[in-house]
Structure formats: C-alpha cells, structure tokens
Amino acid sequence: MKTLIELEKNEKVIILKITAKGDLRERLISFGVTKGSEIELKHCSPNRENLEIDVDGVFIALRKDEAQHIKVGKIDD
Amino acid sequence: MIKVAVVGQPNVGKSMLINSISKGHLKVGNFSGVTVEKEDIFTNFQNKELDVIDLPGSYSLKDFTIDEKVTSDFLKNGDYHLIVNVVDSTHLKKNLYLTTQLLELNRDMILVLNMIDEAEKKEIDIDAEYLSSILGIPVLKFSASEKRGTEKLLETIVNMPKTENKIIYSDPIEEEILNIETFLNKRKFIDDRFTNRQVATKLLQNSQDMFEKMHNSLLWVELSDVLKHSLEHLYIHFNEKDMANIFSEERVAISTGLVRETVKFGTPKKKRCTTRKIDDVLIHQVWGIPIFLFLIWGLFQLTFEIGSIPMDWIDSGVGMFGELVGSQIGDEFFRSLIVDGIISGVGAVLLFLPNILILFLGIALLETTGYMSRVAFLLDGFFHKFGLHGKSFIPLVTGFGCSIPAYMSARTLKNEKDRLITMFIIGFMSCGAKLPVYVLFLSAFFSSEDAGNYLFAIYLLGAIFGLIGAKVLRMFVFKGEDEPFVMELPTYRLPSFFLLWHTVKTQAIMYLKKAGTFILVASMVIWFASNFPKYEQPENISNIEFQKYSLENSYLGLIGKTTQPFFEPLGFDWQLTIALETGIAAKEVVVATLGVLYSLGDEVDENSETLLTRIRENIPFASAVAFIVFVMVYLPCFAASIVFIKESGKNIYFLYLIIFTTASAYILSFIAYNLVKAIE
Numbered sequence: 229m230k231t232l233i234e235l236e237k238n239e240k241v242i243i244l245k246i247t248a249k250g251d252l253r254e255r256l257i258s259f260g261v262t263k264g265s266e267i268e269l270k271h272c273s274p275n276r277e278n279l280e281i282d283v284d285g286v287f288i289a290l291r292k293d294e295a296q297h298i299k300v301g302k303i304d305d
Numbered sequence: 306m307i308k309v310a311v312v313g314q315p316n317v318g319k320s321m322l323i324n325s326i327s328k329g330h331l332k333v334g335n336f337s338g339v340t341v342e343k344e345d346i347f348t349n350f351q352n353k354e355l356d357v358i359d360l361p362g363s364y365s366l367k368d369f370t371i372d373e374k375v376t377s378d379f380l381k382n383g384d385y386h387l388i389v390n391v392v393d394s395t396h397l398k399k400n401l402y403l404t405t406q407l408l409e410l411n412r413d414m415i416l417v418l419n420m421i422d423e424a425e426k427k428e429i430d431i432d433a434e435y436l437s438s439i440l441g442i443p444v445l446k447f448s449a450s451e452k453r454g455t456e457k458l459l460e461t462i463v464n465m466p467k468t469e470n471k472i473i474y475s476d477p478i479e480e481e482i483l484n485i486e487t488f489l490n491k492r493k494f495i496d497d498r499f500t501n502r503q504v505a506t507k508l509l510q511n512s513q514d515m516f517e518k519m520h521n522s523l524l525w526v527e528l529s530d531v532l533k534h535s536l537e538h539l540y541i542h543f544n545e546k547d548m549a550n551i552f553s554e555e556r557v558a559i560s561t562g563l564v565r566e567t568v569k570f571g572t573p574k575k576k577r578c579t580t581r582k583i584d585d586v587l588i589h590q591v592w593g594i595p596i597f598l599f600l601i602w603g604l605f606q607l608t609f610e611i612g613s614i615p616m617d618w619i620d621s622g623v624g625m626f627g628e629l630v631g632s633q634i635g636d637e638f639f640r641s642l643i644v645d646g647i648i649s650g651v652g653a654v655l656l657f658l659p660n661i662l663i664l665f666l667g668i669a670l671l672e673t674t675g676y677m678s679r680v681a682f683l684l685d686g687f688f689h690k691f692g693l694h695g696k697s698f699i700p701l702v703t704g705f706g707c708s709i710p711a712y713m714s715a716r717t718l719k720n721e722k723d724r725l726i727t728m729f730i731i732g733f734m735s736c737g738a739k740l741p742v743y744v745l746f747l748s749a750f751f752s753s754e755d756a757g758n759y760l761f762a763i764y765l766l767g768a769i770f771g772l773i774g775a776k777v778l779r780m781f782v783f784k785g786e787d788e789p790f791v792m793e794l795p796t797y798r799l800p801s802f803f804l805l806w807h808t809v810k811t812q813a814i815m816y817l818k819k820a821g822t823f824i825l826v827a828s829m830v831i832w833f834a835s836n837f838p839k840y841e842q843p844e845n846i847s848n849i850e851f852q853k854y855s856l857e858n859s860y861l862g863l864i865g866k867t868t869q870p871f872f873e874p875l876g877f878d879w880q881l882t883i884a885l886e887t888g889i890a891a892k893e894v895v896v897a898t899l900g901v902l903y904s905l906g907d908e909v910d911e912n913s914e915t916l917l918t919r920i921r922e923n924i925p926f927a928s929a930v931a932f933i934v935f936v937m938v939y940l941p942c943f944a945a946s947i948v949f950i951k952e953s954g955k956n957i958y959f960l961y962l963i964i965f966t967t968a969s970a971y972i973l974s975f976i977a978y979n980l981v982k983a984i985e
Contacts, residue, residue, distance in 0.1 A: 251369055251719075252789050254553060258314075258364035259793055260399035262557045270581070271588050277686030278695070280588065280794065286396050287580070287794035289682040289695075294789045 232295040233276060235269040241300040243267055243283075248297035256298070260286050267300060306354040309462055310380060312407060313391035314400055315362030316675075316795040318419045321449035322391055323359050326459060342713065343375055350459040358385060366406040367549075371716040371724075380410055381514075387413040387465055389458070394424035394431060394446075395796075397568060401560035404440075408470040411503055414442045415461055422448040428571025436567040441471035450801065470503075474555050477542045481535035482506055488531050492524055508532055509539070511548045580797045587676065593683045602761045604667040608740075609757035612660035613748065619659075620915050623652030642832055645904050650828025653900030653916055654820045654893045657741035661816055662809050664737055668706045669808040673800035677702060678792060685790055691772045692779025694718055695790050697727040701771070704734035705764065708945040712952045720788035726778050728953055732941045732966055733771030735764055738892035742936050745896055746929050749920040767937045774969060782961075819893065827894045831887060831901045834861035856902075875935065875971070876928035876978045885935060891942045927985060931978035939970035 229244055243265050246256055260283050261267070270287070271280040280289050313319045327348035344359045360379060361372035368374040380388070390407050392400035397418075407414060418424075418431060437444035443461050447454035473479065485505035496504050496518075507515040509532075519525055536548070543551050587596060627648040634640040671677050677699055685695025696718055704711035711731045718724040735743070743763055747756040835856055842851045856862050857879070864886070865879035872882045880902045888895035903919040924932075940963060941949065950959045 251367070252791070253550070254365060254367045255369055255789075255791055257553050257557060258367075258399075258402050259791065260396070260402070262561075263554075264561075271584065272590065273588075273593075273683060273686050274590055275686065277689070278682055278790070280584070280682060282581075284396070284398060286399055287584070287796075289678075289685070289790070289792045289794055291685065291689075291790040293787075294791055 229299045229301055232267070232269070232279065232281065232298040232300055233292055235300070237269055237272070240266060240268045240303060242303045243298060244301045245299040246297060247299065248294070252294065252297070256294075259288050260284055261288065261298065266303065267298075306356050307387070307462060307465075308356045308358060308385040309387055309389055310358045310360060310383070310385040311389045311391060312360050312376060312380065312403070313362060313419075314364050314393070314403055315793065317362070317391050317393040317400065318449045319362065319391045320359060322389075322417065322419060322447065323357055325449045325452050325455050327355075327357055342372075343379055351463050353463050355459075355462065358383075363403065365403055370719045380407070380412075385412075387415065387462065389415050389417055389462070391417045391419050391447075394418045394421045395427060395429060397429075397431065398560050398564045401563055402556050405472060405556040405559050408440065408442070408472050409503070409506065411470060411499055413465050413468050415458070415465075416440065416442055416444045417447045417454075417458060418444065419447050419449060421446040422451050422453070430569040430571065432567045432569075436563065439471065439563060439566065442468045472559060475558065477539060478509065478551075478555060481509060481539060484535055485509070485528075485531055488528065489524075492527075494522075494524060509535065509548060510552050583797055584679065584794075588679050588683055593679075594687075597680050597683060600671075601764075602758075604664070605761040605764060606757040608660050608663045608667070609744065609747070609760050610753070612657070612663050612744070613753050613756070615659045616656055616744070616748070619652075619656050620917065623648060623655065624915055627652070641836065642829070646828050646832025646901060647825060649900040649904040649916075650831065650897035651820050651825050653745075653896045654741060654824045655817075656916075657744055657896070658813065658816055660740055660744055661737050662813055664740060665706055665812045666805060666809050668702065669805055670800060671702065673798070673804060675795040675797045678794050681792065682794060688772075689787070689790075691776045692726060692783075693772070693775050694720070694723045694727070694788055696792060697723065700727050700731060701734050701768070704731040704736060706737050708732060708734075708736050708941050709948045712945070712948045715952065718788065720786070722779075722783040722785050723788050725953060725958065726775050726783050728949065729778055729962060729965060730771040730774045732945075732962075733767050733774060733938060735767050735937055736892065736941075736945075738942065739936055741893060741896045743933060745899070745916070745920060746933055749917045749924075750926060750929060763933065763937065770938060770969065770973065774965070778965075819891075823891060824893055824897050827887070827890060828897050828901060831861065831894075831898050834864075835859045835901060861902075874978070875931045875974045876925065876982075877932060877935075878924075878928070881924070881928065881932050885932075885939070888936070889940055889943065891944070892936070895936065927978050927981040930981045931974045934977040935970045935974040937970075938966060938973055940966050 230241075235241065243261065243263055245263060246253060246261065248256060265283050268282045269279060270282050272278065276292060278289060278291055279295050280287060311319050311323055323346055327346045343361070346357045346359060348355050348357060358379075360376040363373045363376040366377045366380065368377050379385075388407055388410070390404055392404065404416060416436070418433060421431075424431065431446070433444045433446055443466065445454055445458055445461060447458060474482070482502060482505045485508060486501045489501040489504060494501060494504075499507070504515060504519075508519065519528060522528075539548070539551060540546050543554075545551055587593060589596070627644045630648065631640050631644040634643065680702075681695040681698040684698050688695055688697060697715075699717065700711045700715040703714050708731050711734070712728055715724050715727045715731070718727060743760055744756075747759050751759060836859060838859070840851075840855050840858065842848075846854070857866065861883055862879065865883035868886065869877065869879040869882045872885075877885070880899065883902070884895045884898040887898045899920065900916055903916065903923060940946070946959065946962075949962060950956060953959070
C-alpha cells in the first residue's frame, strides 16, 4: 500500500483507505475522494509541495501533508 | 410568496440558474466562494411571487468554512418552503453526496441536473425519471447556459408535489433504525416535525439537536438503553466507533449506487479533456508561475495602454468643459465653485473610468474561466512559506478590484488565523480606486510606453509588501496551526459574453454614480475648505501672491500645514498631505483633492491647462514616488474599513489594522523617498 505522494505522474491507482480524521476526512469524501475510487496524479508543483489529482473527472489540489492520508494501490480488474 | 432555497456544491452553476429563472443581476464566477452571503432574488411566475434564495455553495452540510455555515444554518433553521438542489450532471456521484444530506432535512425538494448539455456531449446518459422514483422527489434536466428546462423548473416550484425522502441505508443500519422506530411507535411518540423513522436516524447519527430534544422526554431513560444497544451493534459490524464516519461511508455508497442504477456512461471520444490539456500548460511545474506573471503583466499593460487613449480626450474635454461653463457664469464665487471645485474634482476622477473598466474586465475574466483556483494551486507552496494559504490568493486578487468583496471572500478560508492574516494584507493589493492615483502620477512623469510596466511594478511591489507583512504577522501576531489545503479545481469554462458585459456595465454605473454623488460632494467640501475663510487683499501684494496666501491660510491649508511637518521626512508638501488625509474617505478623493488644489493654487503659467502638467510641474519626483508608496500601503477607505470591522469580528483588529498599515506606509515611504533622492 502506497500513499498518494509516492505515485508517478499519470499513474492511475485505486484508493484503498483514507486515514484522515474529522473535518479533513469529511471534506475529502465530499469532494469524491472515497475508498474504491480511481485516482490519477496529474500535476505537481516544484518539490511536490502540492499535487493535483483527478478523481472520477474531478480535479482536486492538495498539499503533501494531506496527500499522505490517502493510501492507494494498483487497480486489478 | 414561495420561498425557494437554492443549494448545491460550489461551481455547479447555481447563480447561473438563478439568473436564468429570474433574469436577475447576480455575479457568476467559476470559483467557489463567489456567493459568500445568502441573497434574495424576487421574481414571479404564473402570478405567484417567488423569493429565490441563493445560498453559498457547500460541499456538505458539515460546516467547514464560514460561508458553508451560512448555508447549513439557514437550511436547518431558516424560513423557506422548498429546496432546489442544483447538481453538476457531469459529476453526479460527487454532487449526490450533498443531496443525501439534504434529503434528511425532510423538506420538499427538487433535484436539478444542471449542465445537462455538457453531460450529453460527454455521452453521460442520466435516467431522470428512474432517479426521481428512487429518491422520491422531482428530478429535472436543466441547462442554465442553453436556458433549457427553465419553464419546467418554475412550473414544478409553483405546483410542488408532496415528496417523501426514500433514502435507504445498508441492512445493518436499516435494522437498527427499525428497532428504534418500533420502540418509538409503541410508545406513541410523535415529533412535531420529523417522522419516527427520521428521529431514529438522527439519533443514530448522534445529532446534537435530536439528543437535546429527546433528553427532556420521559421516554429518554428507556430510549437511551435501546439506542446504546443499537449503536454497539453498529460499532461491531462496521469496526468503527465514529457514527459520522459510518454515515459518510453510507452516503458515498448510496451515491455510488444511485449513479450505477441511473447513469450510462458512453465511450466519449478522445477530446474529452480540454481542461487537462490546458492545465498541462497553465499549471506546468516550471512555466506555470511565469505564465501567470505574464498574464497579469499583460493585464496592467492593457489597463494603461488602452485606458490612456480615451484618458487624454477626457482630460482635455473636462478642461474645455470647465472653460465653457466658466465663461457662462458671471458670479466669481459660483464660477469658482463649479469650475475649480466640482468640475476639477469630479473630472479628475472621471479620467480613470476607462482604466477601471479594463481592470475589472480582466479580473472578471480570470474569475469566470476557472484560472484563479489554478493559480491558488500554483502559489500555495510559495504562499505557505509566508504564512499564507493558497486559497488566500482569491481574496487577494479580488482586492485588486475592491477591498470590500475581498474581505468578504476571505470567508472561504476555514482557519481563523489564515483568514485574519489575509484580511490584514488585502489593503496592500492596490484596489481599483487607487489606480487613478497611480495613473495620474505615472502619466505625469513617464512616457506612455514605460508607464504600463511601472504600473505592473507598483502592483507587484504592493503584493510583495503584502507577503512580507503576512510573514511578520504570522511570526509575531497570529502564530498557530496551518489549515489543510484541499481544493477543487473547476473545469475551465468560456465566460459568457453577457456576463462580462454585465460586469463592465455594473462597474461603469457604480463608478459614475460614485463620481456624481460622493465625489461631487467631497469636491465641494474640499473647495469650500480651501476657499474659506476669505481674506482682504492688501494693496502691495500681486494677485497671484494673494491667491497663494489665501489658499495656504484656508481651513484646508491650515490643516495641511499643521500636519505637514509629520510628513516632511517623506517629502510631502501640504497639498499632498491633505490629499492623503481626505483619501481616507475614499481613494478617488485623493485625485479629486489634487485636482481642486492644483487648479486653485495655480502658480504655473497659463499654458498648463491640464491636471497632468500641473502635477508634473509642482511635485518633485522623489516626493511623487514616496506618495505612491504611501498610497499603496496606507489605510483602506471608510467603506472598506466598516466591512473589515464586521468581517474580522473584533473592533480591536481595526486598531491593529490602523497601526499596521500606517506604520508600514510611513516606513516604506520614507525609504522610497530617500532612495530616489540618493539616486537622482
């Protein structure tokens, strides 16, 4: 199980677990960042401080700290 | 009157939808937080009055930011008849998450599938009837941009059928709901607003309100046992002790299920993602920020270059108009009041109408296309180092237009300290009203080829001062935790021509109104204060010398001269001093004051008809630079100050703001003055 920040650009994976708590968790879920969703790393800012991800066609920007709460794994059909 | 609460996640086109059903005058931006306060729009249909309530976009009903709290508070306790839940058809699953929460409010509700045209283009086929039968509420296809479905929506609102929330949770939860519901039924419990099933659901969700209500009931002793039992079951089943988490997982499962049942995804052709392609360029790891800076530079170039063409016409037009009017008035007193007071003051402000319009058009373009949130993403890392949040970018850019909406849009920042820091430095982002001051001085001292660059430099420098200010505030005043940065980047959209035209028109009207009312009165006040008290002209003094003497000993002159020593180290004469002081009322008044003062105390020869030449000949270059720097940083205008006090929540913060901005302005201006003098 990897976290989001370890992904390569344009790597497509599936969300296995969200370890964030409270408000942040609710926020991620309401953005559609949910267990079982497919997710792709689109862009990152210099030093990978910020990442842009694509979850079901929704583009979401987040910081490294928040990305660590999203655990992902390979998509197996 | 039917009160309709319009709710949806950000960027689903709520405001657009309201525009199309009400022909209203709302601002529509492509960034979350354009609506930060609820707004009522009145319209009518089939002889029935409608009060359409535009609520700030909310991702969920759990309050995250202040504007979302406005929405959830209103929905829970406000006075309205039905909810219109607007969703983006192209991202149905994400949007339905909020819908599941709204359904639990137990109000009449209509689900509007907005942007259905875009969904169809992407070959997303939604079975609205089926969705309607599952949810138990009317579901309508709608396109605000194509004006499709407007009639149908209005009809449904006016003839709202009785609806019933039909959401069904997973078996373990349904079992426990049934348990509690049966218990309540057996005890003949009746709630005034919710059915027993809903009461049971709310108790399982640990709803604070419901707990309080039930606590006072005689049932509570037994009920709490039943509830405890049910909760323990669920904890074991879900291996999770937080009911909020259990229910949010449930909602996701329901939304996913709904989409699976009612939506067919086609196999769209490759061109599906223009947003992605644009993003590859605009938020490129290396080129993103330079591109952004270039765009802003271009905006200021245009603001100056194009704006300066009509400016010359207006300038000489105002001069000619003044002469023409002056020649018609015999009475010396009235001639001077009208020509030197009103026409000079209002005219000086009117000069800058073209610049203001171009600037606002540019900001509106950035806002409505969806580019702003990209820049927030690009700059977050950088901002973070200065103790700011990426999202602070939006209020800050809005501040280039006007500080008032900027203070309001700071509400989208969740963390109180982030929000306050942002509000403290919004003033450093020169607002549209400061633009006339800059343009006046730049046109007076530089050729028009360079002026655009200098204008850009002024704004950039203001922003840099702001960043440094933020860092200082973060280090010494507002220490503390960071807010997480998670933000949706909306799909790029072409701004509608109507919308841009609307923005420009509104700004033009507002500016002219201000010039015709507030500035006009201010110009008269300034004229009076600079013409009274009247003095007798002694025999041995020439006319020009006497004029100068009168002005310097007028009320305005006396105030200026008394306070001038304080500004001596910055190289300001008493006219500049007084312009700064009157500028606290509104920044346009700075220009109006200079207009009046320099047209009265006209020491220069008869050829210098226009304000620009008078400025150039009366003010030393170093003083002019110091003056610009001071105006860049010092206090916001009166109206903005009031909004600041209201939004910051504490009066003491305004005192901080006064100290912070005045001290920064004085120090920076002092440095600028001496630096320029040393170089000259």
